[in-house]
Amino acid sequence: MQSDFEEFVQRLGHRLDKPLPGREAQVKMAPYPVDESRFEENLNKPSKPGGVMLLLYPHNGDIYLPLMKRPTYAGAHSGQVSFPGGKFEQEDVDLRNTALRETEEEIGVRSESIEVIGSLSELFIIASNFKVYPSVGFIKERPVFIPDAVEVESVLEVSLSQLRDTSRRGVEKMTFGNYTIHSPYFDVEGHVVWGATAMMLSEFLDVTAELI
Numbered sequence: 001m002q003s004d005f006e007e008f009v010q011r012l013g014h015r016l017d018k019p020l021p022g023r024e025a026q027v028k029m030a031p032y033p034v035d036e037s038r039f040e041e042n043l044n045k046p047s048k049p050g051g052v053m054l055l056l057y058p059h060n061g062d063i064y065l066p067l068m069k070r071p072t073y074a075g076a077h078s079g080q081v082s083f084p085g086g087k088f089e090q091e092d093v094d095l096r097n098t099a100l101r102e103t104e105e106e107i108g109v110r111s112e113s114i115e116v117i118g119s120l121s122e123l124f125i126i127a128s129n130f131k132v133y134p135s136v137g138f139i140k141e142r143p144v145f146i147p148d149a150v151e152v153e154s155v156l157e158v159s160l161s162q163l164r165d166t167s168r169r170g171v172e173k174m175t176f177g178n179y180t181i182h183s184p185y186f187d188v189e190g191h192v193v194w195g196a197t198a199m200m201l202s203e204f205l206d207v208t209a210e211l212i
Contacts, residue, residue, distance in 0.1 A: 002140070005058040009117060009138050011211050012056075016118025016136060025206040026123060029198035031174070031183040047124060047131040051098030052085025054204060055114060056138040062159040066107060066145065069153045069191060081156060081193045083134070083200070084109075095133040107155055108146025113139050120203050125196045134200050158188045160212070163205060 056065055072079045084103040092098045096119070100111040116137040123132050145155045162168055168187045172194065173180060185194040186201060193201070 002058060005063060005138075005140075008063060008211060009056065012136070012208060013117035015207055015211060016120075020121045021203055021206045022121040025203040026121065026199040028206075029184045029186075029194075029202040031181040031195065033181070045129055047129055049088040049095055049098075050086060050130045050132045051088065051092075051095035051102065052083035052132055052134050052200070053099040053103045053114070054083060054120070054134055054136045054200070055103060055109065055143075056136070057140070057142050059142045059157070060159070062161050064142070064157050064159050066109075066143075067156045067158060067188060067193065067197065068107060068147065069156060070151065071153045079153075080195065080197070081188065081191050082197050085132070085134075087130070096135045099133070099135040100137075106148050106151050107143075108148075109139065109143045113143070115139075120200060120207070123196055123200060127195075132196065132200075136204075156189050156191060158186075160208065162188070163201060164212075 054065055056063055058064070066084065067081050068084055069081050070079060084106045085099050086102040086106075088095055088098045089101075092101060096116055100114060100116070103109050103114065104111045114137040116135050118136050120134040120136060123134070124130070125132060147155050163186060169185065170187065171182050171184050172192055174183055183194040184198060185192045186198055187193075
């Protein structure tokens with residue numbers, strides 16, 4: 001499996017150097033209907049830059065990546081499942097560095113153990129006014145996760161095979177005040193993975209479809 005994983009990573013790195021599907025792939029898992037008017041205040045503000053990490057590793061004869069369930073708090077992404085990541089800080093060299101730093105802080109995988117091979121398309125998250133840059137990296141063996149006690153409720157591990165399994169997907173009706181959306185989602189360990197994370201996973205699946 002190790003040689004297969006290394007070959008996959010090499011081919012993925014080459015693919016990420018080519019034009020990406022971008023919005024066309026992201027919208028497959030986008031909530032609908034789209035009504036940006038409810039976030040009109042954010043539309044008039046400069047977006048905040050952020051970086052997240054899609055961290056690949058071999059495990060159980062498959063390719064896995066970690067997601068994290070955030071705790072309940074007073075914020076736009078309370079209780080949601082996301083990639084490790086966060087906002088750009090002054091000490092960060094770039095958004096790739098943001099993703100590496102946040103991955104170490106949130107799930108305990110050391111930055112120097114991760115090799116970054118490219119990135120997916122940027123995604124603007126209107127609800128929190130973030131423009132997110134998703135880096136793609138890998139580690140040669142399954143890491144020991146050390147979730148941050150404050151920022152992370154649990155780490156979820158999901159395989160590429162599970163993400164490709166359409167029986168693990170659905171659409172959930174969600175109501176926020178007077179507003180209702182229908183959100184496509186991935187079922188990961190019984191958790192609903194929707195919104196921006198699902199949209200980035202959708203592009204990742206499109207990018208890797210020709211590599212499997």
